[in-house]
Amino acid sequence: xxxxxxxxxxxxxxxxDRLALAxxxxxxxxxxxxxxxxxxxRTALRTATTPAAPTTTTEQAEQGLADDxxxxxxxxxxxxxxxxxxxxxxxxxxxxxxxxxxxSLLLSLAVAAAGEDSWCAIAGMPDLGLRSxxxxxxxxxxxxxxxxxxxxxxxxxxxxxxxxxxxxxGPDLDLAPVLWRSLLGRARTADTLVLAAAPxxxxxxxxxxxxxxxxxxxxxxGRLRTRRLEVLASGRGIAGQREVEVLLPQVxxxxxxxxxQRSRHENLAAPPPVRLLEPVRRAG
Amino acid sequence: MTLDTSTSTSTSTSTNPASTATRTVAVTVPDWxxxxxxxxxxxxxxxxxxxxxxxxxxxxxxxxxxxxQHRVTHSSAAAREAGALPGMKRRxxxxxxxxxxxxxxxxxxxxxxxxxxxxxxxxxxxxxDVLRPGVLLMSARGPARxxxxxxxxxxxxxxxxxxxxxxxxSVGIADGPFAALLASPPGRIVRDGxxxxxxxxxxxxxxxxxxxxxxxxxxxxPSARRTERRLDLAETVDLLQxxxxxxxxxxAALPSAAVADRFGPDVSTLHLLARGEExxxxxxxxxxxxxxxxxxxxTPLVRTDQAAFIARPxxxxxxxxxxxxGLVCTRLRIVARTEGGEEMxxxxxxDGALTVADVVDRIRWQCDGWITxxxxxGPSTGAITRIGLHPLQLAPAGESAPALWGSAxxxxxxxxxxxxxxxxxxxEDAVQVPVRVGGRLLADEMVLVPWRSEKPATxxxxxPGSLPRPVPTTVFRDPPPVALEDAxxxxxxxxxxxxxxxxxxxxxxxxxxxxxxxxxxxxxxxxxxxxxxGAPTVIDERWWTPQGARSAxxxxxxxxxxxxxxxxxxxxxxxxxxxxxxxx
Numbered sequence: 021x022x023x024x025x026x027x028x029x030x031x032x033x034x035x036x037d038r039l040a041l042a043x044x045x046x047x048x049x050x051x052x053x054x055x056x057x058x059x060x061x062r063t064a065l066r067t068a069t070t071p072a073a074p075t076t077t078t079e080q081a082e083q084g085l086a087d088d089x090x091x092x093x094x095x096x097x098x099x100x101x102x103x104x105x106x107x108x109x110x111x112x113x114x115x116x117x118x119x120x121x122x123x124s125l126l127l128s129l130a131v132a133a134a135g136e137d138s139w140c141a142i143a144g145m146p147d148l149g150l151r152s153x154x155x156x157x158x159x160x161x162x163x164x165x166x167x168x169x170x171x172x173x174x175x176x177x178x179x180x181x182x183x184x185x186x187x188x189x190g191p192d193l194d195l196a197p198v199l200w201r202s203l204l205g206r207a208r209t210a211d212t213l214v215l216a217a218a219p220x221x222x223x224x225x226x227x228x229x230x231x232x233x234x235x236x237x238x239x240x241x242g243r244l245r246t247r248r249l250e251v252l253a254s255g256r257g258i259a260g261q262r263e264v265e266v267l268l269p270q271v272x273x274x275x276x277x278x279x280x281q282r283s284r285h286e287n288l289a290a291p292p293p294v295r296l297l298e299p300v301r302r303a304g
Numbered sequence: 305m306t307l308d309t310s311t312s313t314s315t316s317t318s319t320n321p322a323s324t325a326t327r328t329v330a331v332t333v334p335d336w337x338x339x340x341x342x343x344x345x346x347x348x349x350x351x352x353x354x355x356x357x358x359x360x361x362x363x364x365x366x367x368x369x370x371x372x373q374h375r376v377t378h379s380s381a382a383a384r385e386a387g388a389l390p391g392m393k394r395r396x397x398x399x400x401x402x403x404x405x406x407x408x409x410x411x412x413x414x415x416x417x418x419x420x421x422x423x424x425x426x427x428x429x430x431x432x433d434v435l436r437p438g439v440l441l442m443s444a445r446g447p448a449r450x451x452x453x454x455x456x457x458x459x460x461x462x463x464x465x466x467x468x469x470x471x472x473x474s475v476g477i478a479d480g481p482f483a484a485l486l487a488s489p490p491g492r493i494v495r496d497g498x499x500x501x502x503x504x505x506x507x508x509x510x511x512x513x514x515x516x517x518x519x520x521x522x523x524x525x526p527s528a529r530r531t532e533r534r535l536d537l538a539e540t541v542d543l544l545q546x547x548x549x550x551x552x553x554x555x556a557a558l559p560s561a562a563v564a565d566r567f568g569p570d571v572s573t574l575h576l577l578a579r580g581e582e583x584x585x586x587x588x589x590x591x592x593x594x595x596x597x598x599x600x601x602x603t604p605l606v607r608t609d610q611a612a613f614i615a616r617p618x619x620x621x622x623x624x625x626x627x628x629x630g631l632v633c634t635r636l637r638i639v640a641r642t643e644g645g646e647e648m649x650x651x652x653x654x655d656g657a658l659t660v661a662d663v664v665d666r667i668r669w670q671c672d673g674w675i676t677x678x679x680x681x682g683p684s685t686g687a688i689t690r691i692g693l694h695p696l697q698l699a700p701a702g703e704s705a706p707a708l709w710g711s712a713x714x715x716x717x718x719x720x721x722x723x724x725x726x727x728x729x730x731x732e733d734a735v736q737v738p739v740r741v742g743g744r745l746l747a748d749e750m751v752l753v754p755w756r757s758e759k760p761a762t763x764x765x766x767x768p769g770s771l772p773r774p775v776p777t778t779v780f781r782d783p784p785p786v787a788l789e790d791a792x793x794x795x796x797x798x799x800x801x802x803x804x805x806x807x808x809x810x811x812x813x814x815x816x817x818x819x820x821x822x823x824x825x826x827x828x829x830x831x832x833x834x835x836x837x838g839a840p841t842v843i844d845e846r847w848w849t850p851q852g853a854r855s856a857x858x859x860x861x862x863x864x865x866x867x868x869x870x871x872x873x874x875x876x877x878x879x880x881x882x883x884x885x886x887x888x
Contacts, residue, residue, distance in 0.1 A: 137717035149779035150750035183722020237836040269774035
């Protein structure tokens with residue numbers, strides 16, 4: 021008996037959680053359904069209460085609740101969520117990425133947006149390191165690489181903007197502003213996320229990255245381990261600028277949120293002992 | 305049946321090495337449905353007449369017409385002379401040729417009886433596939449070598465079929481199944497690499513007998529379930545004729561990209577066949593656990609109607625296994641064991657993915673065939689006690705398989721439509737997919753192949769010396785040359801012991817490299833201080849062969865433009881440095 025009452029007391033708090041979880045799951049399911057074309061009107065389902073705070077910090081829960089009348093939302097990498105209004109991207113929007121780590125950022129955004137079942141096409145990156153794309157988490161079965169040169173380029177890119185869910189436009193594409201605008205229009209109607217390095221026109225959001233430092237390499241020893249990157253975001257829905265620091269790549273090749281600043285001092289202190297290892301003797 | 309020997313003897317005079325189509329033998333029995341129906345009719349006469357044998361009916365003399373759904377499908381030579389042509393209605397045919405013997409088509413009987421022909425060809429060559437009743441396909445290379453030439457092989461097949469079954473067949477040998485099929489009625493042997501020339505003058509209506517079907521031509525997406533996309537050959541031929549394409553040569557002359565763009569993948573396959581090529585079979589798949597369905601029969605199979613009862617559960621069992629593995633089957637071997645311990649087997653090739661109904665039909669036809677064969681005085685086999693289905697050619701079910709929520713896979717279909725369109729616009733190389741092949745250098749490790757083409761083999765490794773993570777996001781196709789200098793301005797090299805001659809202090813970009821270098825401020829002629837460097841990793845590739853190459857890899861962090869740290873991967877080969885990759 022006592023056990024029963026105890027569980028009944030615990031239930032209300034538990035129920036809140038479960039309700040939030042159920043809503044999140046339903047939202048995720050509906051998002052995936054609406055991605056196949058059938059838009060579900062959620063106005064009838066929306067409750068008057070404020071959405072419960074995402075106590076579970078998983079991206080998915082956050083995603084499900086962010087979807088209220090704003091169209092389909094596309095997830096972004098967790099460490100970068102602070103850069104984006106509402107912590108996600110609208111499907112059909114465009115992101116311009118410039119700066120030192122543009123390729124890595126393009127890949128990590130594409131990985132998050134492609135998720136479990138969306139297709140991704142990469143155009144205009146002839147020198148893309150394919151293994152790094154796979155290491156970043158892209159599924160090679162749902163990835164197409166499009167050289168996109170030749171006179172049919174506008175038609176090819178338009179077909180891709182209609183067909184895939186994530187379109188990555190590399191820096192070597194040399195797009196004309198007219199083509200860029202028409203691609204954006206197509207992508208908006210087809211709910212395709214466009215990620216572009218150095219686009220010729222304006223995009224909804226602009227990310228600018230600066231390398232703070234690389235760690236792991238000494239003088240004649242060690243190997244590259246992580247890069248600390250500062251990413252600034254500006255554009256639609258952002259007042260002024262937002263800024264985060266991330267590790268991209270981290271040791272595994274993926275993106276991770278950067279630890280606090282203390283690592284800088286460690287890093288400064290690190291090289292001298294490493295140098296004392298005398299790599300010559302070890303290698304010989 | 306005589307062989308056209310003027311075009312025979314294709315002894316290694318291969319004029320077209322680019323042709324990749326399999327050398328194929330096609331064995332056809334002309335007017336097979338008519339012959340089968342006639343045979344059945346005669347057997348019935350024998351059973352009905354109590355005294356003596358009725359006279360044999362010779363289809364060359366006696367007019368015979370075969371009806372299927374009230375239309376004439378085949379008529380014997382005498383009936384054709386009298387004016388009863390295929391396509392006529394029953395009434396019209398009877399009016400044209402009142403004395404004709406009218407028979408009804410019976411597909412079961414045709415299929416079962418064809419086992420006799422298949423068994424006769426089996427005595428000459430191995431690996432005989434039944435494409436449909438009346439048509440056998442097999443690879444020509446091995447049997448021809450065994451018989452001492454393709455002409456000899458054809459003659460042996462003709463003799464064997466005539467001797468063992470009493471029917472005339474015709475044999476055609478060519479590159480690819482379609483050319484072989486068309487070469488078969490005139491009994492020709494088309495020389496190596498000349499299939500396209502042979503096909504060109506044929507009228508476009510011959511496409512109706514083309515060995516195509518859903519799934520076969522659609523590499524990567526055998527669409528077994530999408531019945532609405534089933535290719536209607538008659539309609540396609542009609543469309544092509546209306547567009548003024550009257551011969552196969554006309555069709556072959558069209559640019560393939562235009563055909564793919566205008567008509568879609570189905571007609572692209574036909575176009576491929578018309579050019580004398582062979583659609584590559586869907587990438588075959590070898591599951592880790594073998595897939596096969598077998599059943600032991602409690603009561604041995606002696607009557608043909610029993611076969612129908614065992615066929616469906618067996619086919620469904622196989623289908624469940626295939627679905628569980630996400631596969632479709634395009635070639636099926638049916639194996640039977642008899643009371644006497646003898647094993648019989650027959651392979652059925654199908655144009656597309658085999659559905660349950662297709663498999664049921666084939667099991668039934670095959671069992672009928674074996675039982676009929678023993679009844680017709682062939683080698684007595686005894687009752688069948690065990691039946692097994694062995695799928696020989698498995699292909700992934702592709703993107704068309706519906707998923708849990710019913711509508712998943714639509715993204716894949718949408719994407720594949722877009723990719724097909726892009727390939728139609730700008731050629732096959734317009735859309736490429738990455739494939740891991742394995743290698744030590746980053747550029748070798750993964751390659752790009754055109755979407756929906758055959759993927760190269762993977763060498764799983766291990767690959768000692770390959771770069772651990774994180775790997776550069778940019779891997780140069782044309783590695784830009786650089787130079788490394790130590791603090792005194794002397795060049796830094798990797799010694800034979802795999803050590804650096806000195807600590808590098810500056811990186812010099814020698815030639816204008818890739819645009820990505822320009823963007824990061826590594827312009828030609830500029831020099832950048834080296835902030836950190838690792839120890840060189842020696843890659844000793846294929847040292848046991850003359851092509852062996854020794855190189856060393858070095859990770860560097862340099863100060864690029866704008867005082868930003870830039871990490872690069874340098875590669876030293878025969879004393880000179882290039883950039884293999886760039887962490888951007």
